[in-house]
Amino acid sequence: MEEKQTGLKSSSTKITRRKFLVSSVLMVTSATLAACGINLGGGATTESPKAANLEPTPACGSPEELTPAVTEGPYFTPNSPERSSLLEQGMKGTKLTLVGYVVSTACKPVAHALLDFWQADADGQYDNKGFTLRGHQYTDDKGKFTLETIVPGLYPGRTRHIHVKVQAPNGKVLTSQLFFPNEAGNAKDGIYNKALLMDMKSNADGSQSGAYQFVVKV
């Protein structure tokens, strides 16, 4: 069985993340960091009209903004290969490029943070014998990471998600999952947490771009 749902709905009732018009992944991430006072030298940012109705809470800077942990599930395999692309020749699925940052609660980029991703394939299957769609990487000196992968398929009992472990140098391991917006399964998934939603954009070539910022203790 995959992750057991706790039956608990997301306890978060307030909007804890800014929602931005996703005109580019980098712009989104830069905007999020800008909210933390980090200037990457990017262009101006635009909030979506809907965002005007949301409480503009900071994306980091307070303990409650720590990226929440959720269950690891049964399919983690240690010692994944170090790679930023999980794509392989002939792999089925919609290409997804996830760009993001790891920052501290003080809104400082965390360099050389470990990120270990694992996910189901386009058919909702995990490779539990090998390392297909599994890999780890480290943030650069700006705390940035890029993951090339596919949109994971659905499997019974869960909404769409990507598993991840994040660890700042000498920090504790955060085990969590990233979720996709506008998924019918989100509302029915007891593990789902809207604080773990990626910002997503569909590209003209049919691929998807995602952005997410992890806030961790250092």
Ligand SMILES: [Fe+2]
């Ligand atoms: Fe899973």
